[in-house]
Amino acid sequence: MESAGKNTNQLDVRGNQLISASHWGIFHPIVQDGRVVDVQPFEKDSAPSKNLKKLVKLQTSSNRILHPYVRKEYLEKGPASSEKRGKDEWIQVTWDEALDLVASEIKRIYKNFGPAAMFGRSYGWKSSGLVHSAHTLQQRLLNLCGGFVECANSYSTGAIATILPYVTGSSELKSTAWPNILKHSERIVFWGCDPLVTGDIDWIAPLHRAQKYLDQLKSSSIKTYSINPVRPETSKFLENDWIAPKPGTDTALMLALMHELIAAGMANKSFLDKYTFGFDALKNYILCSTDGVEKNAEWAEKETGIQASVIRNLAQDLATHRTMLMIGWGPQRARYGEQFPWMAYALACVLGQIGLPGGGIGSNYHYSDGGVPVRKGKQPRGISSKVAPVWPYKKPGEFSQKIPVASFVDCFLNPGKVIDFNGKKVKYPEVKMVMWTGGNPFSHQPETNRLKKAWSIPETVVVSDHVWSATARHADLVLPASTTLERNDIVGIGTYTNDGIVAMHKAVEAPGEAKSDYEIYTLLAEKLGLKEAFTEGLDEAGWIRKIYNDTLAPNKKIGVELPAFEEFWTQGYVLYPEDPEEGEYVAFADFINSPEGTPLKTESGKFQLFSPTIDSFGYEDCRGYPMYFRPEELRAAENEFFLVSLKASDRLHGQLHNLDATFDGPKVSEKVRINREDGEKLGLQSGEKVELSNSRGIVVATVELSDDVAIGVVAVCHGGMFFPIANKDVGGCSNTLVKDVPTSSLSRGNVASYGTVKVRKVLYSKRQNLMLIP
The missing domain is CATH 3.40.228.10 (Dimethylsulfoxide Reductase, domain 2)
Known part of the structure; x- marks a missing residue:
């Protein structure tokens, strides 16, 4: 198969150290015999993350996707055969076969239904790089096809x-x-x-x-x-x-x-x-x-x-x-x-x-x-997803092309439904195909069992990822992607602090047949006859150079001189000068x-x-001035508790979680923190298994008694691996228990902590494998 791009601008690393970046910080990969054996934090990081060391496991994780796969039923019966989605066998196929299937389905959807039927926004934390920004690349390709169902808002700051x-x-x-x-x-x-x-x-x-x-x-x-x-x-x-x-x-x-x-x-x-x-x-x-x-x-x-x-x-x-x-x-x-x-x-x-x-x-x-x-400087800008369509724009239909992102499940379940959203009326489209990359909605979407039901409605689901996330396990076609360690890239430093620019040097080859995000979408663009418009004649190295060089003039205009690209790439980073006045900045002054x-x-x-x-x-749930609305679910029994979902300190949502998972499921049970006094009343001890349950689902977790949780509250970190066995989520995904309701009619943001759960001690036996993974 022809590779994506001609590699005419290969990047030679001439510095003493490799350098790369992640959401947890900048680091130096240490490579021996083609494997990353350690990572050393960047010397200018004030407080390096303890999670950097986990990056070592990415290359050899037992949960890596190593080849393209298609669900057996989908391969045999084609689109709309969703009955076994999430519990089917997987068939390994070649890249050509996988890309042909995806390209054929994209053509069918756009020809018969138009962009209103394609849900391609994706959502999630992807990787830090600007070239291999999975969301951007997918959106760029789909915009060339005529567009897709866009989303407003975020899961982080919806309200x-x-x-x-x-x-x-x-x-x-x-x-x-x-x-x-x-x-x-x-x-x-x-x-x-x-x-x-x-x-x-x-x-x-x-x-x-x-x-x-x-x-x-x-x-x-x-x-x-x-x-x-x-x-x-x-x-x-x-x-x-x-x-x-x-x-x-x-x-x-x-x-x-x-x-x-x-x-x-x-x-x-x-x-x-x-x-x-x-x-x-x-x-x-x-x-x-x-x-x-x-x-x-x-x-x-x-x-x-x-x-x-x-x-x-x-x-x-x-x-x-x-x-x-x-x-x-x-x-x-x-x-x-x-x-x-x-x-x-x-x-x-x-x-x-x-x-x-x-x-x-x-x-x-x-x-x-x-x-x-x-700091004083202009940040680099990545590849743009905002491109004009090449394909004719067919069948736009009567729909609102931008829906609240956390309402996509409601959209799948209720096509044609009209909702209130920030003073406007939004009509849901009928989604026929889903393409998801750089994220894991089975981690961040409330009421996961409702999501699972909605996920069975589209005729085709394509997922690109580097690990067998719950989302990948519920796809029809899976495309294996490389990680930050296995490709070159470039990114800015500090979202709010504007600290500089860092190179992301390729450290090792990707395992199996995994490919970089840019190569995956370039090859798919080629299958669709859109390669030239997608790449603009640039390969990975060409885009890295362009992104960096495009920052030179804007920085020079404000008096910041940056080194030439070759010097930057060899050094591995550039830090912008400090602005003494910024230390006295007062908001709203x-x-x-x-x-x-x-x-x-x-x-x-x-x-x-x-x-x-x-x-x-005229919204009843968000009026003209701030108000107090009493929680809709209150404690009604001694074994019933308010559920709080927290960010875990040892992962980013689902990223870096369960890297040692096998096809049989997660190795480590999620913890539930319970006030010590509450736990003693229920006869619980730390380390025991409990079921947390309500009308939305059942989660199995391990007790951790603590004095740092309020009485009447249980806390589960979000990002647990959704893994249902006999209607019980043994992976400990907190969203299994959270109700899928909007924050209000104004923002329709997502809800991460909602309502109550009952706690019951269980004797937990060895589970059977009900999710077949290759």
Whole structure:
């Protein structure tokens, strides 16, 4: 088979060390006899991730996909034979055979149904590289074919990214710099976030520069709080005050804090009058004139489980000190998730310290070195997916071509259904074919059994991945992809910090017949007669050079001189110069200093504590001002608990998880953390197996009794491997138990923590293999 690209620009590594990058950081692969035997962290990484060492297992993982495969039933009967999807035998085929099958099906779908029938958006964390960005390459190819069903929003920030433009005028807000905070803050509240865990990763590649500021914070006189139903690692590290409200009641606590400030005459009236719009509507709600319920500390104690005296003391402490609220994204991945960030901004406005050094609010301190001073430079841009169609655009149909990403299951199940979404009506298309790459929806989509049902509806499912994820196991055709270690690439450093550019040197050959993402889609483009338009005449090396060289002029314009490509590739990285002014950056300072000269990009030009636009939508689940909605599922029995799903510290969602899995399933059982007192009442001990169950499914997990989980709560890290055996998920995927409902009609974001589960001790015997993998 002809290779993708002519390799006329082969990249020679002339430096002393190989270098590459991942979501966990930059590293040097150590190679012996054609295998990566170790990785050494980048010498300029402030706090290298412990997960880097796991990259060594990628090349030889027992869970690698080594060849192209087709499901037996699909190979024999063709499209629409989905009855055995997820439990069929796999037949190894050649690359030519696999690509011919995929190309033939793409042609059939576009000819007979048009782009409205192709779900090709994909979603997931893929790899860090810009050339082998799997989503981008697939979308580029499908756009050349005429388009596909696009998606709005993300699983990370579905609710917050939708609500904040109404409240602040922007969905992505730069945070006050850490050096400024350490100089001026007196109180910091980590609300629903855990920087020590989630700060380990970056969408591109981190240098973990935030760690030194956490170290300085620990040794400072600044008092900190962590508000979370599960005590964060950051809280343990800082040895701070841990406040544990019941899951889903954070906004009730915020309302009570504001009530206390209003009642005590400590609400910052001058700030509210000058910089906010609509506070009176929220104030009436707080003081009970709207619904007859006074949102005071006693009311909040019943809702949150936090003592009224603690609430009063907290309100007093925050108001009498320079306070920074650091809010996370976890609480907005819940039913009514828009209310959490909106209410948090309302609380910050009542405190009235936004725009002051060390005061205010920020929503990205927990991720990708948020708050670290930004360096001076222009980041590289990858291959564009936005290309004009080459094929004629046929049968567009009556549908909305962009649906909320977390609603794709509902779309598969209910074609033609019309939903509310951010003030508009969206009509679902009828999806006939799914192409998924660089992600694993069976890890991140709520209510996995509902997903499994929906997944059986499309006529063809094609998955490209490097491991047998649950998504790959539920495909019709599987294409084996290489990993970061097995190809050349290039990527920027630091999503928020703009640290520089790093080369990603190929360290070893890919195992089996795995190919790079760029080669896979180039070969598929060739089968479709689209190779020239897809590649623009460039191979892997050509794109790497182009991406780097395209950054030279923009950087020169701002006074940053970059080395020639050959020097960069040999050195392996370039770091941008530091900007001394960035260390004193204060969020919203320009607006506070000149509200008329630099207004916010909102309806009023101010912080919107009431939104006439949202109010006009008439949504019952997201109204014109932030509100408290009581959780829909409450504890009804002693063995029933609130479920909280956390990010694991030892993986990124499903990535780096179960690398030692076999075709019989995962080797390690997922843990469920249970409060020690609750566990003793149920007669449980650490290490015992339990079933967590509700109407949505059953998950088998291993008990870990802990004092770091609130009473009445169980915690399971998300990203567990969905592996159903006899209707029980033995892989411990927390989403098996989470209800697939939108955050609200506004953003329709995904829900990651929802409702209750029953806990039952079980005797767990050796399971039979019901999922046949080659």
